[in-house]
């Protein structure tokens with residue numbers, strides 16, 4: 135019955151409406167004990183080492199004058215969609231590079247990820263029969279936490295590469311210096327990326343009558359490509375039927391889509407500089423991205439990252455591995471979402487299939503017992519990274535699929551909603567993860583291993599995963 139649903143929660147009118155309707159103490163509402171800088175009183179894990187405070191001030195002051203990248207009204211409409219997903223009416227699809235990079239940036243790179251996500255969302259819509267909320271790890275996903283502060287090569291130690299927003303991957307001292315000016319370059323690249331995404335999502339590219347054109351050349355010849363084509367044909371038939379009975383298929387619900395951005399809230403000087411008070415509601419929003427998440431390595435209860443995010447109005451995420459106990463999770467939830475507002479907080483579970491089967495039931499039980507409203511999603515990639523004998527960081531499609539299966543099984547047992555997936559992926563034909571229909575092996579990894587950090591699923595692997603999830607969602 136839901137075969138005609140557009141793969142989005144498109145409500146274009148709300149994008150423009152800036153009406154202030156907020157009752158007091160909504161997320162982001164000003165309070166005496168928080169400011170965009172109050173994180174500075176707390177311990178900063180994984181922070182950069184800027185040597186010259188004046189150089190840092192100059193960069194932060196430049197950013198403070200830059201226009202917001204996202205707008206409060208957009209952030210609120212994402213929040214509303216996530217709130218519906220919390221009650222089982224929606225599924226969150228997050229995807230994109232592990233780390234965006236200055237050298238890898240071009241229009242095609244952004245477009246390819248965007249269009250695989252459109253394809254995945256179409257497939258998932260059929261499976262879930264509910265709105266798919268699309269959020270790119272894009273337009274701000276630059277800073278990386280690292281397990282080692284230094285990298286040693288041939289007896290020489292230099293600071294680890296922490297993403298282009300902090301330093302440069304090349305192994306020499308000036309490149310590895312933490313350079314505040316990189317924040318400005320990252321801001322400008324993010325502005326370009328958002329401009330491309332806005333054009334693609336509203337300017338006709340995402341029109342449902344074009345969905346055959348979303349197929350990527352290298353996916354076309356595969357089994358997934360032809361399955362996708364069958365889906366697209368079904369949708370075409372449905373559209374023709376609707377047109378025949380008088381439905382206006384040129385209305386925005388068919389021609390536009392909502393596409394949001396998110397990144398790890400890691401580099402606090404950058405986030406602070408882009409945090410602004412919304413003129414219509416007075417609430418604080420971090421205007422660097424629609425949604426921000428705190429990583430597994432920086433989610434300490436008394437740390438700077440939770441201090442920063444608790445005061446912003448954006449929807450938040452937090453990554454959780456097997457190291458997080460149910461008690462700790464409840465305290466994290468109480469810090470990040472003290473008013474227990476649905477849609478405010480997404481728990482991103484990443485622990486590998488076996489640990490997930492062991493640990494997730496207890497976490498869900500605690501959340502249910504305490505009556506907390508959260509959206510549970512699975513990041514099936516970060517708990518499954520390993521090095522090959524040749525020292526290449528990779529992930530296997532089988533392990534990723536096993537973690538997803540475990541995630542869905544546990545939610546079935548617990549009666550909770552498996553609310554989404556978070557993936558490191560690209561639309562490009564890279565060879566960074568092994569397995570799946572794409573047939574990448576450990577031996578062929580080096581053919582097109584382009585990532586600046588963790589290995590990404592390529593377009594075929596990402597689409598294959600969407601089919602697997604869709605099958606699982608179909609009741």
Ligand code: PEP
Pocket residue numbers: 232279398428429430431453454484516588
């Ligand atoms: C990431 O998402 O790239 C990341 C570093 O994840 P995590 O915090 O889960 O390790």
Ligand code: MN
Pocket residue numbers: 232516558587588
């Ligand atoms: Mn990563």
